[in-house]
Amino acid sequence: MKFGGTSVASGENIRHIANLIANYVGQGYAIVAVISALKGVTDRLVEASEQAKNGNRDYIREFIQEIVEKHLTATRKAVENKVIRKAVEQEIRATVDELEKVLTGIIYLGELTPKSKDYVLSFGERLSTPIVWGALRDLGLNAQHYTGKDVGIVTDSNFGEASPLMNVTKHQVKEKIEPLLGKGIVPVVTGYIAATQDGVTTTLGRGGSDYTATIVGAALDVDEVWVWTDVDGLMTSDPKIVPSAKMMPELSFQEATEMTIFGAKAMHPRALEPVMEENIPVRIRNAFNPENPGTLIVKEQKIKPGDAVKAITLVKDVALVNVSGAGMVGAPGTAAKVFDVLGKENINILMISQSVSEANISFIIQRSLLERAVSTLEIALLGRGLIREVTAENDVCVVAVVGAGMKGTPGVASRIFTAIARKGINIRMIAQGSSELNISFVVKEIDGEETVRAVHEEFKLNKI
Amino acid sequence: MRIILIGCGVVGQSFAQILVRREAELVKNYGFHPRVVAIVDRGGAAVNPKGLDLEKVLPLKAEKGTVALSSEGGRPDMSALDVIESVEAEAMVEVTPTNIKDGEPALSHIKTAFKSGKHVVTTNKGPLALALPALTELADYNKVYLRFSGTVGAGTPVLELAKKCLLGDRILSIRGILNGTTNYILTEMDEKHITFQQALKNAQKLGYAEADPSMDVDGLDAACKLVIMANWIMDKKVTLRNVKIQGIRNITLQALEEAAKKGCTVKLIGSINDDLKVVPTEISRHDPICVGGVLNAVTFFSEFAGEETVIGRGAGGLETASTILRDLLDIKQNLATKLVA
Numbered sequence: 001m002k003f004g005g006t007s008v009a010s011g012e013n014i015r016h017i018a019n020l021i022a023n024y025v026g027q028g029y030a031i032v033a034v035i036s037a038l039k040g041v042t043d044r045l046v047e048a049s050e051q052a053k054n055g056n057r058d059y060i061r062e063f064i065q066e067i068v069e070k071h072l073t074a075t076r077k078a079v080e081n082k083v084i085r086k087a088v089e090q091e092i093r094a095t096v097d098e099l100e101k102v103l104t105g106i107i108y109l110g111e112l113t114p115k116s117k118d119y120v121l122s123f124g125e126r127l128s129t130p131i132v133w134g135a136l137r138d139l140g141l142n143a144q145h146y147t148g149k150d151v152g153i154v155t156d157s158n159f160g161e162a163s164p165l166m167n168v169t170k171h172q173v174k175e176k177i178e179p180l181l182g183k184g185i186v187p188v189v190t191g192y193i194a195a196t197q198d199g200v201t202t203t204l205g206r207g208g209s210d211y212t213a214t215i216v217g218a219a220l221d222v223d224e225v226w227v228w229t230d231v232d233g234l235m236t237s238d239p240k241i242v243p244s245a246k247m248m249p250e251l252s253f254q255e256a257t258e259m260t261i262f263g264a265k266a267m268h269p270r271a272l273e274p275v276m277e278e279n280i281p282v283r284i285r286n287a288f289n290p291e292n293p294g295t296l297i298v299k300e301q302k303i304k305p306g307d308a309v310k311a312i313t314l315v316k317d318v319a320l321v322n323v324s325g326a327g328m329v330g331a332p333g334t335a336a337k338v339f340d341v342l343g344k345e346n347i348n349i350l351m352i353s354q355s356v357s358e359a360n361i362s363f364i365i366q367r368s369l370l371e372r373a374v375s376t377l378e379i380a381l382l383g384r385g386l387i388r389e390v391t392a393e394n395d396v397c398v399v400a401v402v403g404a405g406m407k408g409t410p411g412v413a414s415r416i417f418t419a420i421a422r423k424g425i426n427i428r429m430i431a432q433g434s435s436e437l438n439i440s441f442v443v444k445e446i447d448g449e450e451t452v453r454a455v456h457e458e459f460k461l462n463k464i
Numbered sequence: 465m466r467i468i469l470i471g472c473g474v475v476g477q478s479f480a481q482i483l484v485r486r487e488a489e490l491v492k493n494y495g496f497h498p499r500v501v502a503i504v505d506r507g508g509a510a511v512n513p514k515g516l517d518l519e520k521v522l523p524l525k526a527e528k529g530t531v532a533l534s535s536e537g538g539r540p541d542m543s544a545l546d547v548i549e550s551v552e553a554e555a556m557v558e559v560t561p562t563n564i565k566d567g568e569p570a571l572s573h574i575k576t577a578f579k580s581g582k583h584v585v586t587t588n589k590g591p592l593a594l595a596l597p598a599l600t601e602l603a604d605y606n607k608v609y610l611r612f613s614g615t616v617g618a619g620t621p622v623l624e625l626a627k628k629c630l631l632g633d634r635i636l637s638i639r640g641i642l643n644g645t646t647n648y649i650l651t652e653m654d655e656k657h658i659t660f661q662q663a664l665k666n667a668q669k670l671g672y673a674e675a676d677p678s679m680d681v682d683g684l685d686a687a688c689k690l691v692i693m694a695n696w697i698m699d700k701k702v703t704l705r706n707v708k709i710q711g712i713r714n715i716t717l718q719a720l721e722e723a724a725k726k727g728c729t730v731k732l733i734g735s736i737n738d739d740l741k742v743v744p745t746e747i748s749r750h751d752p753i754c755v756g757g758v759l760n761a762v763t764f765f766s767e768f769a770g771e772e773t774v775i776g777r778g779a780g781g782l783e784t785a786s787t788i789l790r791d792l793l794d795i796k797q798n799l800a801t802k803l804v805a
Contacts, residue, residue: 341803371513375466375499375554379796380803383495390497 002213004036011077018135037124161205233295325388478785508532611791619783620776640762
């Protein structure tokens with residue numbers, strides 16, 4: 001079980017999730033709990049490490065005060081037993097002392113390496129986990145708390161976004177945790193943080209604590225990984241756009257991957273990797289509505305006929321770039337040149353489309369990079385007889401329609417585009433990979449929400 | 465290419481006008497699409513990441529005296545350094561007035577541009593005369609280009625002739641008339657038999673000389689150009705301090721008459737041999753660099769190609785502005801080659 005976001009936002013909520021865990025333990029479940037930092041703490045640590053680099057002593061002094069207070073307050077609300085509370089408080093004070101020393105060191109050096117930054121960022125989880133541990137103890141559970149390093153998660157030294165040495169990790173985590181579970185202990189593990197083979201603290205970057213949960217889950221070959229959040233599960237669309245959006249009871253790993261890439265607030269694809277390999281289902285559940293079974297993510301699922309489209313997401317803050325010129329027709333390597341130039345500038349391309357006439361290539365990038373992308377392309381490629389013009393549109397958005405059932409089902413695209421055409425909305429660009437899991441297209445930004453609603457309605461996603 | 469323009473005097477405005485007039489042609493013939501994303505003058509800045517509408521900004525500058533009052537991106541609160549640091553652009557064009565005491569504020573502008581990864585084109589002689597070796601090293605280190613064709617000979621391609629057309633040859637020495645104002649004064653004295661003071665007054669009346677003519681008549685302007693040529697063309701690590709300078713204030717009519725008897729005249733000659741000198745010198749009227757009026761003339765003595773002389777107008781807003789465009793096109797071509805290997 002992994003707990004993050006609002007479920008660890010306050011002492012009351014920690015008390016609540018401790019009860020939740022105790023309840024499942026009471027029903028005979030063997031549980032490993034993976035804990036995120038208290039809500040907002042990781043962002044504050046990022047800010048503090050930057051301030052320390054700039055030598056801002058006053059800021060750090062106040063920050064340390066704030067961090068101590070925040071965690072002690074949460075402890076008071078989460079843990080009632082005085083002895084246990086005292087133990088947690090002592091641990092928090094000792095850990096914050098260490099944090100203060102680290103930040104002071106950064107102030108003196110005036111330098112923040114990725115290595116020291118990871119060390120600073122690890123404190124969020126190191127401070128939240130003992131509180132959960134205290135709350136569980138308070139409820140009479142035999143809990144023990146560990147860091148990701150303690151339980152044996154070993155990564156490379158790519159600080160900021162370390163990758164686990166998966167087989168070593170699986171072996172070590174199994175060796176460490178299995179005996180604990182055998183003794184009836186509830187291990188409480190820090191999410192997000194791990195260590196290199198030399199024991200230097202690293203963080204798992206994107207996917208963070210979810211990643212820790214799936215790594216531990218894969219190592220122990222668990223029955224399911226439960227990710228507790230504050231929503232009932234994954235929705236067919238953003239309910240702010242489509243009020244009738246429904247929760248999806250089940251979807252496949254591939255669909256989940258497609259959805260998160262297109263901005264749905266689900267799990268990062270990276271975090272799904274360990275469980276995909278071991279075929280362990282992941283369940284996304286609401287800690288404040290545990291009656292709801294949530295969304296189950298599984299390897300493969302039966303596709304009901306007519307169940308082509310699963311979900312629709314809207315990606316904003318993007319821009320369309322169009323590179324055109326008669327010189328591009330039949331000139332091998334043109335696309336490579338365009339993308340190579342952008343790659344060298346570290347500009348990521350979200351979506352690509354080229355017609356068979358080859359006279360133009362359109363692609364979608366993050367909007368904040370638009371001016372740089374256009375200028376770089378012009379400098380590199382204009383005036384070489386290849387490209388005549390680079391144009392841009394920054395008032396667009398991408399709509400992505402996801403569903404494993406679209407594969408091999410004729411007429412899905414036609415239904416999507418007919419539904420949009422009926423609303424009088426013009427489509428600027430279309431892309432579909434041959435995996436057929438996803439059709440993405442670009443419309444004007446003002447038409448984005450209307451488009452999502454039209455497709456949602458066409459496939460009757462409000463009636464699943 | 466996104467460009468930040470620092471300084472919006474005669475040269476800056478002329479440059480902007482050239483861009484307006486030639487935009488379509490630049491795109492078509494050179495694949496060069498300039499976008500001026502910021503202009504800074506004494507009153508503040510005008511900024512638009514997508515490119516300022518120069519046809520709106522220029523008349524406003526003429527009318528109100530500053531671009532900072534523009535309704536489109538006017539930022540009276542932003543300094544040049546703020547703009548250079550925070551506005552994204554590929555290149556900075558630095559055309560603030562020359563200061564040969566400490567090179568500021570241009571020197572700071574250029575260093576800041578380098579640090580933030582921007583290529584620099586300047587027509588400002590101050591920073592170059594004082595610190596060219598330091599600036600070229602800094603540009604190399606930050607992997608950006610520094611170009612300054614307009615600093616010597618204005619529109620006349622003095623630096624390019626030596627650097628590009630004589631590629632592979634070795635330039636042994638350089639000699640020339642590098643300042644149009646003093647040349648005008650000496651020509652007037654010689655032809656009309658008037659004193660230095662009278663000739664200076666005429667020059668001021670015609671706008672060839674400043675109210676404070678010191679930069680020109682004391683030889684400082686010519687010395688700056690000499691330093692730039694020595695560094696850029698002959699790879700000598702020298703600055704203004706290494707130049708022996710003597711102006712033309714003490715040139716008498718007598719001296720000119722003496723010279724005339726020998727078929728010679730007196731000109732303010734800058735020369736680079738083993739040492740750098742700017743001194744009034746008697747030269748033959750048949751010497752190719754013996755030009756009259758406001759013209760400049762430079763002779764290169766090269767090992768294989770012999771003597772080449774280039775003659776042209778050495779000043780003027782539009783002339784100088786045209787060199788900025790030349791330098792930007794050169795940078796664009798270099799970048800394109802680098803980006804598409």
